[in-house]
Amino acid sequence: MTALLRAYGVSKQFGGMKAVKNVDLEIIPGEIHCLIGPNGAGKSTMFKLIIGYHQPDGGKIDFDGTDITRAKSFARVQRGMSIKLQKPSVFKELSTRLNLHVALQQKAGRNDIAAEEEKLLSLLGLETHAQKDAGLLSHGQQQWLEIGMALALSPKLLLLDEPTAGMSEEETFRTGELIKRLNDDGMTILAVEHDMSFVRQIAHNVTVMHLGEVFARGKIEDIIADERVAEIYLGKGHGH
DSSP: OOOSEEEEEEEEEETTEEEEEEEEEEEOTTOEEEEEOSTTSSHHHHHHHHHTSSOOSEEEEEETTEEOTTOOHHHHHHHTEEEEOSSOOOOTTSBHHHHHHHHHHTSTTOSOHHHHHHHHHHHHTOGGGTTSBGGGSOHHHHHHHHHHHHHTTOOSEEEEESTTTTOOHHHHHHHHHHHHHHHHTTOEEEEEOOOHHHHHHHOSEEEEEETTEEEEEEEHHHHHHOHHHHHHHHTOOTTO
């Protein structure tokens, strides 16, 4: 199957520090792929290279059959990427429904935005909060609203940067169930995450980064069983 997103030999340096070194990544249509690793692994930099916030020093990134290595972020969004960053950036003074409305308007030709709003509110479990100012929602609810706004663009690829940061265990689990439902409906998802229990809940395939490089990759069950991955996560095994 042709990859939806493919990075070949991508590198990025900041001053003297190589944040990302020669990374290959492949996302297959219909999968949930998690990019994981301990703090400082380079996963956030890699995410920013994929979404166009940084330009790579070397390598190439293809999306949906097109070279997007030098494309601006907005051009990547127009091609079918939708991006949810770590900190929620909802319009806090607008209602939950209006936030979705604004996002839905960006997709021209929607003749029934109200029906789409209802569908998203129900999917996100926010029906009873439709009229509430988004700024009054809990942290978890704001994150879900923002996932809904990303979905409003009908993307080919949904990109999530640490979607469960700052959430309670229950909210984290609900976020995982939401992501699995989206995937059941055909959405391809790439999530950067370091909460292993959450990764275990959602991932099909995993790429593990460590010190800027790909450390391991494979199916989630193989990654969980890999003792080397446990070592870098728990900080054991240094110098052995």
